[in-house]
Amino acid sequence: MTNTTLKLLAQQLQISISTVSRALKDHPDISAATKAKVNALAHSMDYEPNAYAIQLRTQSSKIFGVIVPAISNLFYDSFIAAVEEESRKNGYALMILQSSNKLENELDNLKIFRQNRVSGVFACLSAQAENLETYHRMTEKEIPVVFFDIVPKDNRFTKVRMADERCATIAAECIIKRNSKKVLAIFGDPGLSISQKRKAAFQSFMENYAPKVHITYVDAKSTNEAEEIFRKQYAKVQKFDTVFAMTDEILIGVMKAVQALEIKVPKQVGIISISNGFIPNLYHPHICYVETSGYELGKLAFVQMMANLKGGKTLTELTVEAKYVAGGSM
Amino acid sequence: MTNTTLKLLAQQLQISISTVSRALKDHPDISAATKAKVNALAHSMDYEPNAYAIQLRTQSSKIFGVIVPAISNLFYDSFIAAVEEESRKNGYALMILQSSNKLENELDNLKIFRQNRVSGVFACLSAQAENLETYHRMTEKEIPVVFFDIVPKDNRFTKVRMADERCATIAAECIIKRNSKKVLAIFGDPGLSISQKRKAAFQSFMENYAPKVHITYVDAKSTNEAEEIFRKQYAKVQKFDTVFAMTDEILIGVMKAVQALEIKVPKQVGIISISNGFIPNLYHPHICYVETSGYELGKLAFVQMMANLKGGKTLTELTVEAKYVAGGSM
DNA sequence: AATATTTTCGCAAACGTTTGATATTGTTAA
DNA sequence: TTAACAATATCAAACGTTTGCGAAAATATT
Structure with missing residues (x-):
């Protein structure tokens, strides 16, 4: 028919x-x-x-492209959900592609976006190289790009991200308040700027405000690694009394060890993490965390996108504020 | 430029x-x-x-539409991930929209898909009414629709779903093998056909093969409800020795209670659930589960879509086989 | 040398829509 | 009654491709 x-x-x-x-x-x-x-x-x-005829004629597509490392991810999926909601309200549809953290896929995706003349792109950089060349080509063609979460340093772009430093600082404050003496601080992949930022912020805050607290800094690239680190450190005679988990991945590893070792939380060990809240609330008692909401970030990114679309150039780096959510683990 | x-x-x-x-x-x-x-x-x-010019000229869009109740969901996001992978391999892009389980959104989404002349639609029915009218209109216009997970009864459509009955049966087998005497079986929203199917299959299997086992059947619509149910049942003098959780949501509730009550698993209570595995592996010991993989389902759905696209009509209801994954909880 | 064949390319229509310019009405004012 | 104007509707070009058909040029066949 x-x-x-x-x-x-x-x-x-x-x-x-x-x-x-x-x-x-x-x-x-x-x-x-x-x-x-x-x-x-x-x-x-x-x-x-017929959307194609319209777009061909009007040269505007009412479609946004989104690139995430993985759709199947507690953080990114809530980001996507937020962007999707806003997009639909404004008559836009979404094309979502995942890079799987591979540069090759990221480039393929961008090509698809260009060929579909998307109205704008929300991009999270893949961990590998910073291939900004392609993104510059897009902005030259007047396709606005809003980077989120993992953003380039180049400040000719619009960026939104979590207030990473602030997150770490809040967690540090919390640890100080708890009067911890010995802390195990586990950070994520040291190759990622997000890890570096959080660690630097955490470290400098602790050194300034609680120089006497003894802190063991370690990096864990996976859940398993985090679990092992925890076990090893916990085996020492001088046990830590508080552990800081920078990501959900790390927290999961920590909690596996905690459960296996039957450690009482918060009596034997206090736990604080940075998360969107889903994982921390799985446990009893609920783990305390500094909230980083992909959902909020998505809303913010969308606002930035619309601003770019309307008013020409709006090059800024915005951050979503973090807030502390108390659980029973501190 | x-x-x-x-x-x-x-x-x-x-x-x-x-x-x-x-x-x-x-x-x-x-x-x-x-x-x-x-x-x-x-x-x-x-x-x-220019993709639009091409699509206008060739009348084919190389874009698939996907409707899920929520992107931010452990099951659907892996489904999407699978479909996305396959799509890209075959030169298709994806337009993903979420219905938030609202009929209104679902219809809006379908309109967007029609206007964008998508090559095909992957749809998961929203919980509300079964508005098949619109879907029929799409198939009339030769846009193949592959339903997944929550599928309509009407068998003029192509459908893929988990082998729900089989899942429940496998769990039941497991419970029998464990030699359980008293079981607490918690099922999901009784309004959903998936709950009904799983319960019916579970019940009939148990009655046939282990009529002497005492089973308490209850429904829980949320994590909190599941937790409460568990607590209440566990307070009884005649405690259950095994609990069956039909979904991740329920399992999470159960585990909150288990942790709060400091119940030893599997010594005091055995636990088995149906899940894609992420949640069960968060705990120590790992919870035993019957695997239902959104990823596998996505792959299967894609195959069906391509078959529909190539060879005209292929109306079948396929199911993804379930398999038991042993943890330490039984 | 003339014809047939192949290789290489151009013409023009079509896909479905939007929109500036223009034409056709009907209505009002002088 | 006629000029002036508003209201309503049409014409035609354009957006960037694809593709059937035919034309020209080059090559091969008699």
């Missing part, structure tokens, strides 16, 4: 295509009577405007 | 648009020399074919 088109409607009603087109979009040039007729027929014939 | 088009390339090289077009797609009519020239210029001018 062939699709209903303006032409079809026009010849049914014995009027011109342009009249039909204008009637459908409530153009003042068209009389109420004609509009009524056209709308009625369009509805009964199940007319759906 | 304006986009490079075939026309632009053509006038640069003083040849016709059609020659450029054919050269670019390696058409045998074009000489090697011309092809070389064209390709070189196209590359240097950063030519990107």
Whole structure:
């Protein structure tokens, strides 16, 4: 069955295509009577405007592209959910592609976006190289790019991200308040700037405000690594009394060890992490965490995108504020 | 900066648009020399074919639509990830929209898909009404629809889903093998057909093969409800020795209670659930589960989609087999 | 040398829509 | 009654491709 088109409607009603087109979009040039007729027929014939023809004609696509390392991820999926909500409210649809942290995929995805003349791109850099060349090409072609979470240093781009330093600082404050003496601080992949930032912020805060607290800094690239580190450190005679987990991945590893070793939380060990809250609330008692919300970040990113679309250039780096959520683990 | 088009390339090289077009797609009519020239210029001018023009001309879009209740979901996000992978391999892009389980959104999404003339739709029905009318309209317009997970009863559609009955049966087997005497079986929202199927299968299996086992059947619509149920049942003098959790949500509730009550697993209580594995592996010991993989389901759905696209009508209901994954909880 | 064949390319229409310019009415003011 | 104007509707070009058909040039066959 062939699709209903303006032409079809026009010849049914014995009027011109342009009249039909204008009637459908409530153009003042068209009389109420004609509009009524056209709308009625369009509805009964199940007319759906052809997005491609429109986009070809108007040179604008009403589609945003989103690149995430992985869709299946507690943080990114809430980011996507937020962007999707806002997009739909504003009449945009989303094309979502995952890079799997591979440069090759990221480039492929960008190509698809360019070929589909997306109105804008939300991009999270893949861990590998910083191939900004391609992104520059996009902005040259007036496709705004809003980077989120893992953003480039180049400040010719619009960026939104979590207030990473602040997150770490809040966690540090908390540890100081708890009067901890010995802390095990586990950070993520040291290759990622996010790890570096958080660690630097954490470290400098602790050194300034609680220089006497003894802190063991370690990096863990995976859940398993985090678990092993915890076990090893816990085996020492001088045990730590508090552990800081920079990510959900790390927290999961820590909690596996905690459960296996039957450690009482918070009596024997206090735990604090940075998370969106899902994982920390799985346990009893709930783990205390500094909230980093992918959802909030998504909302913010969308605002930035619209600003870019409307008012030309808006190059800023915005951050979402972090807040502490108390659980029973400290 | 304006986009490079075939026309632009053509006038640069003083040849016709059609020659450029054919050269670019390696058409045998074009000489090697011309092809070389064209390709070189196209590359240097950063030519990107305009997907809209192509789709308008060829009437095919190379885009699939996906509707899920929520992107931010352990099951659906892995489904999406699988479909995305396969799609890209086959040159398709994905448009993903979430219904938030609202009929209104679902219809909006479908409209967007129709207007974008997607090549096919992967749909998971929202919990509310079964508005199959719209889906029929799509198939009439020769847009194949592959339903997944929550599928309609109408068997004029292509459907893929988990082998729900089998999942429950496997769990039941496991419980029998463990020699359980008293079981607490917690199922999900009784309004969903998936809950009904699993419960029916579980119940009939137990009645047939282990009629003497005492089973308490309850429904829980949320994590909190599951936790409360567990606590209440566990307070009884005649305690259950095994609990079956139909979903991750329920398992999470159960585990909160288990942790709070400091119940030893599996000594005091055995636990088995149905899950994709992420949640069960968060705990120590790992919870035993019957695996239902969104990822596998995605792969299967994609195969069905391609079959539909190629060979006309392929109306079948396929299921992904379930398998038992042993943890330390039984 | 004339014809037939192949290789290489251009013409033009079509996909469905939007929109500036223009034409056709009907209405009002002088 | 006629000029002036507003209201309504049409024409036609354009967006960037693809593709059937035919034309020209080069090569091969008699």
